[in-house]
Amino acid sequence: MAAVPSIDSLPYEVRQEIYSLIVRQTDSHARNSGSVPTLARYATVSKRWQEEFVEPLIFKELRVTPNRLQDFNHIVSSPRRRGLVQTILFHVSLDRYEQYLDSEQETSAERRRSVEILVTALKDIFRAMILWKKSETSPRGLDLHLVIDSPSDSSTLVGGKRGLLVTARGLTSYLKIDPDTLSLPYLDVFSGFRCTGRHLKPTSALAIASRLRTLEYLDLELSHDSTRTRDIEQRNNFANGLEEHAETVRVLSLHRPSPMLTASPSPPKQPWSDFYVKMRAFSQQCESFDFDDCIDAMQFFAPFLPGHTAERTLRGQEAPLWMRLKRLNVRNSYLVKAPYLRVASRAEALASIHKILVAVGRATSRMPGLLFARVSQYILTDGELEWFVIIYECHAGKAVVRVRGFVPSKPILGAWRHSVTTKELEFDVVHENDGANVPEL
Template identity: 30%
Template sequence: MESLPPELMSRVVDYIVSDRPARSGIFLAPYATVDRRWQAMIERHTFSYIYINTNKRLEEFQRLVSTTRRRACVRTITLLVELESYDEKARARFETDEERQQNNKIFTATISTLFRIISGWSDNASIALNIEAQSPSDYTALKSRGEIKQRLRAAKPRVNDLLSQRYERSYLEFSKATSDSECPLVPAITSLSIQGLAEERLIEPASSVFIALKLPRLNRVELIMKDECKRDERLRQLLRNNFARNLHLFPTSVRKLSLQFHYLPPRDQNYPPPDVTVDGSDLLSSHLRNFSQQLESLYTTQSVIGPELFWPFNLQDDGDDLKLPFWPNLINVSVEYPQITPSGEWLCQRERGEAVDDDTDNAYDSFEDDENDYPEYVRIPLEDRKRTIFRTRIIPDYVDKFYLSAGQAALRMPKLRQMRLVANAARPEYAFEYEVQAGRAKLSWSNEDISDPRETDASARLEKAKRIYQPDEQVFQIWRKVALQHTGSELEVEFKECGT
């Protein structure tokens, strides 16, 4: 082996790596013992992705990266914060305030420890950090089929084992008051992903900002968060608005934001969605608009947002451009939102001529009978016990306002190349897409085909899609201005079915 030239040795190592599944550094480790030259090449791969899921593993990581050479290999770190375990008796009740506080301390301390380890690393490094959290006692932490079956069997009477419902109102918090000595700045981390939604523990949205405050070279942020607490709407609004009010604290270095702020509308469309506005305005939309002015790309999905995401309400152009929102570097915008408004309205209504009273044809997979056997505190929320879909016709006034607001903002986005606005999460789906390519600007509206599936005439389906919704002329006018500004040419307009 010692006689092999470095180039050939590198080819051999690359071949071994390509034959292994992703993130399988543990299987490569034995090859590092061949000789010192092999060790360096193998460690370039084994240390590129680091997975830390226990305190012991965190201590081991600190020891393993004591050399500059190994530090230089690290590209991605996934930190699964290990929370406190709990016994079988505790599975049948919600987390207590004391348990929440203890888990918050663990969450803050574990992240702080990792940051202390990495804080002295080279400013030239570029590390992606993924943060999740879980207790070893959580149902989602189980690995063997036997354990899973046993827990599910115990949870059949829901009062015996709440599973993940045990912590449905417990959001982990990272302490904003953590000092720089306890949790120092970490220039080496340039990408941050925080997952606090379903499989992992819920994480307070605002805590993502407080963590990011420790990362002065942060460029990319990906947040997968929950914006839903149907048993406690006040808690939901508190978390949502606290996140919105702290968005401006993200480092000025952030250029890319991907936000999945997950909310599912009522399954039974007879129920109104909750109103999350404050004095008629949605704080998340308006604060996200302000923050987005430093971005190059903005992607948000499953987020309940309003037209003020793009343009402030009642703001008039008085000729002073300095007072207007401006996105000097924004290139790509993608906004996918459920078919509801922050003010608690549905974006769709009943099809014209359809009977007002629901019948069995409109209702699917009802949970109502099963739910009668459980106490209210463990039952599925009332608005989700029956799936009733009848809102299939878009309400033009609201979406026109949304597209007008987006057009007004696009006039202040000189580098914009693509904007997608998609109302989804239920049928039908409505998609708007503006794209600049090769000096041409194109605007497309896509309406999901909700006609008889036996209809095979494509032109007939398209005509129905057009009848469902066509933008107001004001919408066309403002987007013609956008196209003229971006390309100096006329706007191309196309109607099509979703997916075509």
């Protein structure tokens, strides 16, 4: 009787097809049963299966906690395994608290304790990662995803899509590290950094990012835009520190923290403020720039607004030129929730959105390498959400502008058309509106 062939003797393409089938079945089982999928059991099939199939999947993203750093160092001690890692999710757990404190912010003493836990954990993970060599990692580098929360932050109530709600304490308690006292070694293995969970003040996140010498991608929560001294100071310090502490960043994504539970005064309209001047300057070194309500699009694109050549381009400043920018994503909302009310009525919101869509269209003439842009503006009135979206795509010498949720006026289309013609591209407009009752803007 002929010997049964080993599965390792199958052609590489056949093995890959088997691997794909197993992954699909594992994911399907996890969705239906609600359990966490596991592929580790397949490592026992053979050494080839372990190295060729299992490890590239389970080492792609590693979840690490401060208590498991010793195990982490042991598991990824070999350069081969380090080369498989793409993301390190470092989960820092803060102290638990009683349920009756769910709706209260941390006290000063509790906040100091939380910062102490975070700083200690950061020192531990940085000491562990200093043993890594850049030559051992993926050519794209590693992403560091910092998750900070308390086990008590998840409420026993069930939120949308059967997910747990986050307590008011978890939403409103923030962490702020003193950059002058933060002592961390420099690392050159991370190309991406993001932080989720408890809100980490942007200057604190920037202090951590400053220790990552090859950082290219930065995804941060930016403090709410309001007239509060704390917000203004944080935002200005963050914008001022970008050039010094994130000089290698080419992909910048900024978004507002978790929804505010208390109202906050609306910010003043000062497009010439330090924050907007510095943000416009830094964005000109980016290849991708993404922001939501944490930045007011009206203020950011003020040099391109209609009328008086935007106050002579904001008091004598030269119009921005985004030579490297390939991707732009802008999202703003109106009448949704303080401090993002921005306007007093729907009519005023429509007028503002019209100006923004014209201004961004004009600005794209100063983005010679732009391949994709999405400008999304939303209005919430009487419980109904209206959306106004322009999507710009450039490929093979042709630019296509897709319009959703409204009928664009001549000034809007004219601004985008003019920008395209200055680049000597073909121009086409596609209307993707489902109904006939969409408003004209």
